[in-house]
Amino acid sequence: MPVPSRRHTALTVASATATALAAGMLLTAPASAAPADGPSIHTIQGTTRVSPYTGQHVTGVSGVVTGVRAYGSRGFWFQETKPDHNPATSEGVFVFTSSVPKVAVGDAVRVDGDVVEYVPGGAASGNQAVTEIEKPSVTVVSSGNEVPAPVVISADTVPDAFTPRGRASDNGYVNGLRLRPTKFATDYYESLEGMNVRIGSSRVVGATDPYSELWVTVKPHENTTERGGTLYHAYDAQNGGRLQVQQLAPVAQQPFPVANVGDTLAGTTEGPMDFNQYGGYTIAATTIGKVRDGGLVWESAKPGADDELSVATYNVENLDPTDPQEKFDALADGVVTHLASPDIVSIEEVQDDNGAKDDGTVSAEQTLKKFTDAIVAAGGPRYAWRGIDPENDKDGGEPGGNIRQVFLYNPDRVSFTDRAGGDATTATAVVERDGAPALAASPGRVDPANPAWQDSRKPLAGEFVFRGETVFVVANHFNSKGGDQPLTAAQQPPVRGSETQRHAQAASVNAFVRQLTALDKKARVVVLGDLNDFEFSDTTKTLTKGNVLRSGITQLPADERYTYVYQGNSQVLDQILVSKGVKSFTYDSVHINAEFAQQNSDHDPQLLRFRP
CATH class of the missing domain: 2.40.50 (OB fold (Dihydrolipoamide Acetyltransferase, E2P))
Structure with a gap:
């Protein structure tokens, strides 16, 4: 991305030492000042990630400019012309000028300034630091020089x-x-x-x-x-x-x-x-x-058999009525053309009727009408919907947006069993009706008072009937990975702090499914949604504990198991899992978004079919 205005976090001698001691980081600097004739760049860079000159003022550092950044984090890179041939020491360094640099590529320069360790995103990001020279005085010695070979x-x-x-x-x-x-x-x-x-x-x-x-x-x-x-x-x-x-x-x-x-x-x-x-x-x-061009095209699922129930999950990325009609139309085309109009669709990140405007609005009726109208216009069925409005600003996501999960279903194919009593704070319960498990409230929220769901989306449970057979569906959107350290973090392995809440959320849903299957081991339960975690994660292991559920995406060949692309890694965030009552099924991760520059959502939808 174009580098944003710099939120400058540099580890100076005093602040770095305090930070280092608190975090266990090793940030040392020589007791003596830099030599008057100027250290080389590779000497400044040193053989670790942190410069031995951190916090010191250096003078007469020489090199040739290799790149200039005139926007965002303004400055330039320059490079040593007499490398030391030590593979551990870099021969280049960035000079942060704050204003547009007055140098050009090929300029031979001498730089005086302060050596710092700048942490992109601040210390809380967990990122490694970048060795830089700040508050520089720059002298152009000559121009038009050959840039060091890359x-x-x-x-x-x-x-x-x-x-x-x-x-x-x-x-x-x-x-x-x-x-x-x-x-x-x-x-x-x-x-x-x-x-x-x-x-x-x-x-x-x-x-x-x-x-x-x-x-x-x-x-x-x-x-x-x-x-x-x-x-x-x-x-x-x-x-x-x-x-x-x-x-x-x-x-x-x-x-x-x-x-x-x-x-x-x-x-x-x-x-x-x-x-x-x-x-x-x-x-x-x-x-x-x-x-x-590699010829990548959108995938399309084949229509299922008439006696198969098709269930999908699709994160529609903060959908609200203020979004352009083109987004609604494209998402609708995804449902109709590429998912073959599933019988039941759990959609995540449905925002309220005025989007991110934080005025207490929680209803999403306008959002859902606009979306289901778009599906009809795309040639799909007239979906009905069921959901529960959240408490204002209690479920995380964009402030004022009040995102939630919603069931869309085709009433010509399935029926929804409505039982009153479900609201934002009231938990549905598993009860016995005529010797079979049922939901006390449908739709209803699962365990909403559990601290696991604080500032996060609560699961939505619904009871459906297809060809006379009952199917329970639990729609989820677990808490995000926000705040986790990156793969290239200064701590290794990185700290994945957000997992703690997802593990608790997974345990809550697992316990709910156990209640259903305890009354009927053949109960057909589908748990689906944006779980914000991998198929190999402890979150998924907790969700499937006791073999109460099995993951659909793990039935695919290994090189097809992904729903999202982040920093060049194709990975799983969205899943559909089923109970033992679902004997066999087909599964498809339908790739229509995550791999493309033009996206209607950042997630790929998932589709499961089975015969109840």
Whole structure:
């Protein structure tokens, strides 16, 4: 993305020391000042992630400018012309000028300034720090010099192992570890921080986003998906071949390439190696390749048999009536054309009737009417809907938006069993009716008073009938991963703090399903939605504990198991799980959004079919 106005968080000597002691970080500086004739850039960078000159004023640092950023976090990169040949020390560094730099690529410069460790996004982000020179005095010695040759990054140069583990004595921080660029991918990239680098033709694994950035992989055979992405299938398989690509030229001057997953960024992409809060290691490209179309197309599910019940989940990404009609139409086309008009659709992130306007409105009737009208216009059925309005601003999401899950269903195919009594704060219960399990309130919320659901969406349970058979559906939207540390965090392994709440949420839903199956072990239960966690996660393990549920997406071939693409990793966030009463089923992750630059939602819908 174009780099935003800098929220400057630099670790100076005093603040860094306090932070380091509190967090177990190793941030040391020599007792003596920098030599008068100026240290080299590789001496400033040192052999760890943190400069040995942190907090010191340096003078006479020489090099050639390799890249200039005249917007956002303004400054320039310059690079040593006499490298030390130590693979652990970078020969480049960023100079933060705050105003538009008065240098050009090819200028030989001498820089005086303060060495700092800048943490993109602030210390709370968990990001590693970037060694920089701030408050600079810059002297241009000459112009038109040859830029140091770029380091070529390829599958052969990037190690297979992703990152080292932090030492327990340093609270898991890797800052003080000596870089081993032939052992770990992140150590390799860190050893190139600020240097001019180059990649050749590389496969796109994260589509161009609205902020003019994309992701490529330099490892063409690393955990490939069937459609050209890179699969994230385990916590220790982070895919080190991924790199983010931005460009230094403003988009107004040079349009950024538009690419989908599976396309190729062909030719040469070259520029300084940057590190930012939105993706970690990034090529700030002065030269960028051309997109070669990989031919990616939207998937479409085949219509099911007449005696099959089709159930889908679709996160419609903060849908509200103020969204353009084009979004409603595109989402409707997804339901009708690409999901083949499922009998039941759980939709997540349905906002209230005025969207993010925070005025106490909680009804979503206008949102749902506009969406179901669009489905009819697209040739689909006239869906009915059931849901429960949340308490104002109690379920998380965008303030004022009051997102919730809603059931859409085709009344020509299924009926909904309405039982009064469900509201935002009243829990539905599992009761026995005529010797079979039933819901006391339908629709009803599951366990809404449980602290697990604080500031998060509460599950919505409904009782449906298809061809005389009862099916229970529980729609979910578990709490997000917001606040978790990134894969390239300063602590390794990264802290995934948001999991604690999702584990509790999964336990709550698991207990509810157990109540249904305790009354009838053949009860047909479908649990679905945006679970915000992976199919291999402890969240999923907690949800399926006791084999009360099984995950549908794990029935797919491994290279097809993804619903979302984040930082170039194709991964699972959305799931449909079924109880033992569902003997057999077919499952499809229908890829119509996550891999494309043009998206109607950032999630791919999921579709399950079975015969009750």
